[in-house]
Amino acid sequence: GQQVMQIPQYQHVQEGEDFTTYCNSSTTLSNIQWYKQRPGGHPVFLIQLVKSGEVKKQKRLTFQFGEAKKNSSLHITATQTTDVGTYFCAGPTGGGSNYKLTFGKGTLLTVNP
Amino acid sequence: EPEVTQTPSHQVTQMGQEVILRCVPISNHLYFYWYRQILGQKVEFLVSFYNNEISEKSEIFDDQFSVERPDGSNFTLKIRSTKLEDSAMYFCASSGAGWDSNQPQHFGDGTRLSIL
Numbered sequence: 471g472q473q474v475m476q477i478p479q480y481q482h483v484q485e486g487e488d489f490t491t492y493c494n495s496s497t498t499l500s501n502i503q504w505y506k507q508r509p510g511g512h513p514v515f516l517i518q519l520v521k522s523g524e525v526k527k528q529k530r531l532t533f534q535f536g537e538a539k540k541n542s543s544l545h546i547t548a549t550q551t552t553d554v555g556t557y558f559c560a561g562p563t564g565g566g567s568n569y570k571l572t573f574g575k576g577t578l579l580t581v582n583p
Numbered sequence: 584e585p586e587v588t589q590t591p592s593h594q595v596t597q598m599g600q601e602v603i604l605r606c607v608p609i610s611n612h613l614y615f616y617w618y619r620q621i622l623g624q625k626v627e628f629l630v631s632f633y634n635n636e637i638s639e640k641s642e643i644f645d646d647q648f649s650v651e652r653p654d655g656s657n658f659t660l661k662i663r664s665t666k667l668e669d670s671a672m673y674f675c676a677s678s679g680a681g682w683d684s685n686q687p688q689h690f691g692d693g694t695r696l697s698i699l
Contacts, residue, residue, distance in 0.1 A: 505626075512674055513626060515687040538656040558626065562640060568641050570616070571688060 472497050472563045476574035484582050489546040491577035493559035500562055502535055502542045507556040516544075518577065551581050584608040587691035590631045595697045596665050602658045606675030615658045616676040616688060617650065619643070627673065633660065661680050662696075670698045 471497040483489050493502065501520045501570060505513035517526055519535035526533045528552045532545045546553055556576040588607045596602045608615050617629040631638040632650055640648075649661045658677075662669055672693045678686040 505690075507626075512690045512692050515689065518687055534679055560626075570641070571618075571626075572628065573626040575625045 472561070472572055474559060474561050474572050474574040476559055476577055478577055479575060480578045482582065483549050484579045485551060486500045486548050489491075489549050489553070489579055491544050491557050491559075491579075493542045493544075493574050495561050497563075498539050502539075503560045503562075504533060504542075504544055504554075505558045505560060506555050506572075507558065507576070513556075513558060538578075549579070549581050551583050554579060554581050585611075585689075587609060587675055587677055587689050587695055589673075589691035589694050591694060592692065593695045593699060598667055598698050599653070599664050600685050602635055603661050603663055604675075604696070604697065606658045606660070606691055607656050607677075607689075608677030610656070610673065612677035612679050612689075614638075615650075615652070615661045615680045616678075616685070617675060618666050618669040618674045620674065629660070629673075630672045651652075665696075665698045671687075672696070 471572045475494045481489055501518050504516040506516055507513045511519050511550045517533050519533055526536040530547045542559055544557055545564050547557045556578045558573050558576040560571040560573045563570055589608055590605045615632045618626050619629055621627045627639050629645045630640040630650055647663045651659050672695050674693045675691045676688040679690045
């Protein structure tokens with residue numbers, strides 16, 4: 471079945487440093503979605519990328535979708551303590567007229583103030 | 584902003600007992616999902632539901648699991664005879680109209696299920 475892989479599994483940074491997490495799918499994706507899960511919380515939708523090579527920004531967060539639509543990255547500039555959490559990428563994998571999301575294992579980001 | 588609500592927030596059950604987890608999806612959403620997350624691990628898809636029937640299910644969703652939309656607002660997950668390995672956080676999610684893969688899913692706060 472389809473696999474979605476993420477690296478690194480953990481990342482610890484000093485506040486103000488940048489952070490990047492990478493996501494790779496074993497198959498081409500129609501879109502890729504990114505979610506953030508705070509410790510003890512639920513996944514919260516951040517963004518969806520649909521087009522090949524697409525780049526989207528949300529304040530300090532930059533999301534990229536690869537040309538082959540099999541990989542993606544999330545980059546945070548100048549991290550803050552509020553960025554702490556696990557960042558998951560997820561790709562739709564259902565066939566036919568519906569889909570399910572296959573999540574990567576996530577990258578846990580901790581920020582030292 | 585509309586939310587997906589789940590009850591209870593924590594359920595403790597003896598092994599072998601039945602448990603029902605409840606969810607109220609966002610009111611105008613038509614597609615509903617259950618996921619589970621074992622502590623410290625990734626979110627795993629269980630089942631998707633549309634038009635009063637299961638659309639897809641994973642290998643985790645075996646005969647012990649069932650879902651139901653008993654009325655116009657609730658969406659339930661039943662585990663018939665719980666096992667220790669069913670202990671996890673269970674998330675309900677829903678997504679809006681447009682039955683394609685481009686609709687983001689909105690997650691509830693989850694129910695932590697602990698099997699003793």
